[in-house]
Amino acid sequence: MKKRHVFCISDGTGITANSLGHALLSQFEQTEFIQTSLPYIDTPEKARDVCQKIEEAFTKDQAPPIVFSTMVKPELLKIIKKSPGLTLDFLETFIDPLEKTLQEKSSHTVGRSHGMVDYATYKRRIDALNFSLNTDDGASINQYDKADVILIGVSRSGKTPTSLYLSLQFGLFVANYPITDHELESTTLPSALQPYQNKLFGLTIDVGRLMAIRSERRPNSEYASEKQCAFELNAVEKILKRAQIPYLNATHLSVEELATRILVFQSGKPHE
Amino acid sequence: MKKRHVFCISDGTGITANSLGHALLSQFEQTEFIQTSLPYIDTPEKARDVCQKIEEAFTKDQAPPIVFSTMVKPELLKIIKKSPGLTLDFLETFIDPLEKTLQEKSSHTVGRSHGMVDYATYKRRIDALNFSLNTDDGASINQYDKADVILIGVSRSGKTPTSLYLSLQFGLFVANYPITDHELESTTLPSALQPYQNKLFGLTIDVGRLMAIRSERRPNSEYASEKQCAFELNAVEKILKRAQIPYLNATHLSVEELATRILVFQSGKPHE
Numbered sequence: 001m002k003k004r005h006v007f008c009i010s011d012g013t014g015i016t017a018n019s020l021g022h023a024l025l026s027q028f029e030q031t032e033f034i035q036t037s038l039p040y041i042d043t044p045e046k047a048r049d050v051c052q053k054i055e056e057a058f059t060k061d062q063a064p065p066i067v068f069s070t071m072v073k074p075e076l077l078k079i080i081k082k083s084p085g086l087t088l089d090f091l092e093t094f095i096d097p098l099e100k101t102l103q104e105k106s107s108h109t110v111g112r113s114h115g116m117v118d119y120a121t122y123k124r125r126i127d128a129l130n131f132s133l134n135t136d137d138g139a140s141i142n143q144y145d146k147a148d149v150i151l152i153g154v155s156r157s158g159k160t161p162t163s164l165y166l167s168l169q170f171g172l173f174v175a176n177y178p179i180t181d182h183e184l185e186s187t188t189l190p191s192a193l194q195p196y197q198n199k200l201f202g203l204t205i206d207v208g209r210l211m212a213i214r215s216e217r218r219p220n221s222e223y224a225s226e227k228q229c230a231f232e233l234n235a236v237e238k239i240l241k242r243a244q245i246p247y248l249n250a251t252h253l254s255v256e257e258l259a260t261r262i263l264v265f266q267s268g269k270p271h272e
Numbered sequence: 273m274k275k276r277h278v279f280c281i282s283d284g285t286g287i288t289a290n291s292l293g294h295a296l297l298s299q300f301e302q303t304e305f306i307q308t309s310l311p312y313i314d315t316p317e318k319a320r321d322v323c324q325k326i327e328e329a330f331t332k333d334q335a336p337p338i339v340f341s342t343m344v345k346p347e348l349l350k351i352i353k354k355s356p357g358l359t360l361d362f363l364e365t366f367i368d369p370l371e372k373t374l375q376e377k378s379s380h381t382v383g384r385s386h387g388m389v390d391y392a393t394y395k396r397r398i399d400a401l402n403f404s405l406n407t408d409d410g411a412s413i414n415q416y417d418k419a420d421v422i423l424i425g426v427s428r429s430g431k432t433p434t435s436l437y438l439s440l441q442f443g444l445f446v447a448n449y450p451i452t453d454h455e456l457e458s459t460t461l462p463s464a465l466q467p468y469q470n471k472l473f474g475l476t477i478d479v480g481r482l483m484a485i486r487s488e489r490r491p492n493s494e495y496a497s498e499k500q501c502a503f504e505l506n507a508v509e510k511i512l513k514r515a516q517i518p519y520l521n522a523t524h525l526s527v528e529e530l531a532t533r534i535l536v537f538q539s540g541k542p543h544e
Contacts, residue, residue: 004374013532016295019385023288023342024366026384030376039532064373070295086373088366094296101336101358102276104302112298113291114528122526129433133408161401164436168527254394255440256386260285260311 005057005065006035009050009080011072013114014039020090021068033066041071042110047079054083072110121171128167128174135175136160141192144175149262150196151176152240153203154232155223156213158250158258162203165259172266184235189243201262202240202247207233209251277329277337278307281322281352283344285386286311292362293340305338313343314382319351326355344382393443400439400446407447408432413464416447421534422468423448424512425475426504427495428485430522430530434475437531444538456507461515473534474512474519479505481523 006025008017014037025033034057041047057065067085071077074092081087095106116122134140135147137160144150149172151159159176166172183190193200205213207230214224222228240247246265250258278297280289286309297305306329313319329337339357343349346364353359367378388394406412407419409432416422421444423431431448438444455462465472477485479501486496494500512519518537522530 002374013528015528015532016291019288019291020362020366023385024363024370026389027344027363027367027378027381028370028374028376029379031374037535039536066370066373072299086369088369090292090362091296091299093365094292094360095299097358097360098296098300098338101338102274102300102303104300106299107301109299111529113295114526114532116524116526116529117298126433126527129436133432136405160405161398161440164401165440168433168437168440252388254386254388255398256285256287257383257388260287260386263309264311 001032002030003032003034003061004063005054005061006033006068007038007050007054007057007065007085008035008068009038009041010070011042011076011110012039012070013111014070015114017068017070017090020070021066024068024088025066041076041080042073044076044079047076050080051083054080054085058084070113072108074108124171125168128171129164131173132163132167132175136163138177140175141177144192144196144199146173147175147196147199148173149201149266150174150193150199151201151203151262152179152193152236152245153205153247153250154179154210154229154236156210156217157203157205158255159203161255162250162258162262165255166262169259170263172263179232179236179239181232184232184239187235187238187242189239189245197243197245200243200245201265202236202245203250203258204233204237204240204247205249206251273304274302275304275306275333276335277326277333278305278340279310279322279326279329279337279357280307280340281310281313282342283314283348283382284311284342285383286342287386289340289342289362292342293338296340296360297338313348313352314345316348316351319348322352323355326352326357330356342385344380346380396443397440400443401436403445404435404439404447408435410449412447413449416464416468416471418445419447419468419471420445421473421538422446422465422471423473423475423534424451424465424508424517425477425519425522426451426482426501426508428482428489429475429477430527431475433527434522434530434534437527438534441531442535444535451504451508451511453504456504456511459507459510459514461511461517469515469517472515472517473537474508474517475522475530476505476509476512476519477521478523 008021010017065085067087069089155178163174163176166174210229280293282289337357339359341361435446435448438446482501
């Protein structure tokens with residue numbers, strides 16, 4: 001397989017440069033990419049060091065390294081562009097058409113994207129994360145009136161990572177509640193959940209995947225057996241269907257995909 | 273303040289379109305942006321619905337709405353471009369120079385960016401998150417040999433959100449350990465931490481911010497008092513300095529910024 005060096009550089013965290021670089025490179029499957037993230041390139045000296053790294057990679061690859069950049073400071077970008085890399089700068093490319101349509105000059109301020117510039121919004125994300133941690137795995141049911149979403153499903157169906165991602169990234173207050181053995185014997189919602197029906201969202205998962213995940217935790221246990229997993233999943237699906245609760249099968253969806261789909265569902269609901 | 277509608281659209285999760293749109297718009301401070309995320313626009317019907325929304329916003333603003341897009345399917349992007357919005361498509365703009373330098377056609381495959389395409393890497397992120405949850409707040413010290421990083425600091429200095437972000441985003445196994453009252457009376461590292469000195473990273477915070485955060489949790493408590501906060505912060509700083517442990521002041525840094533700086537530190541360390 002062909003190899004090519006890739007640099008994601010930024011005078012801030014580089015999260016945006018990485019995200020976009022990743023999205024673009026994932027469209028090319030015949031090349032192996034050797035990726036380096038270089039955040040906080042915020043002085044001419046650091047920029048020149050980066051050029052050095054790009055040159056070394058150029059010598060190795062015998063082809064221009066790919067440089068994804070979100071440099072806010074034009075003077076630093078200028079230095080990077082002297083390197084033999086193919087520099088794709090996201091800000092530079094799009095700032096010009098935006099300045100035209102907004103009839104406003106951009107501020108060239110570093111750190112506004114992933115910093116805590118809007119402190120109220122930032123604080124909400126941290127508060128939401130604390131809420132999700134405090135209400136993880138059926139804890140603190142008495143706080144459910146504050147929840148935006150309550151995820152339900154069997155143990156190990158992906159509720160916790162999805163809750164934490166939704167809270168940290170989007171500031172949503174997300175509780176999660178595992179439906180357990182004796183509750184599964186009924187086909188109705190556990191009574192603790194009944195007052196919050198419009199906040200509920202279900203996660204299911206394929207039997208094989210659930211067995212694999214549970215086996216890692218408790219190998220050869222009843223908990224991880226095909227019989228137990230199938231019973232729990234069937235029972236939860238019955239409850240979800242009967243109570244008309246929206247749900248997703250988490251087997252082939254990443255945390256990001258689950259979270260985004262739950263957000264779409266949320267935003268489609270009539271506001272209370 | 274001028275207002276302008278903004279749409280972030282994608283045939284996938286839209287996380288990349290949102291991240292880049294946010295980075296770009298944060299450079300314009302004189303306009304108020306009314307932002308709508310529209311993920312999973314994956315059929316011509318949905319694309320036409322989006323055009324409708326863009327047209328309505330155009331009528332309201334009397335100016336072209338801004339459309340940030342990462343549409344992998346060219347036929348869907350074509351529909352969006354018929355709208356009166358200013359469409360800035362990140363993939364289209366950069367795919368062409370990448371195809372040229374890589375001498376390879378892009379695959380036009382949706383969902384490779386934030387999905388679970390590389391299952392081993394994805395699984396590591398989830399395993400790392402579970403590790404960080406299990407070792408949160410000084411729990412499961414017996415698992416510290418598996419940790420990549422152990423964050424230390426006083427209670428409420430930002431250890432938990434930083435740990436969770438590092439694990440979920442980067443697959444790093446991050447434990448965190450609160451240094452508590454009786455340990456602060458000594459100026460040496462707590463004995464539980466001593467075997468792991470090269471994994472330790474400290475977080476400090478300004479007294480005023482710590483008081484505010486603790487007051488929210490326990491108003492008018494000794495725990496939130498200026499005297500107690502100042503004592504703990506001084507003591508922790510002494511320990512960190514004496515043991516030569518790298519540390520950051522979390523007061524003005526977001527979780528993203530803290531995490532990125534810790535990663536930079538990590539990658540700069542000699543490999544073991």
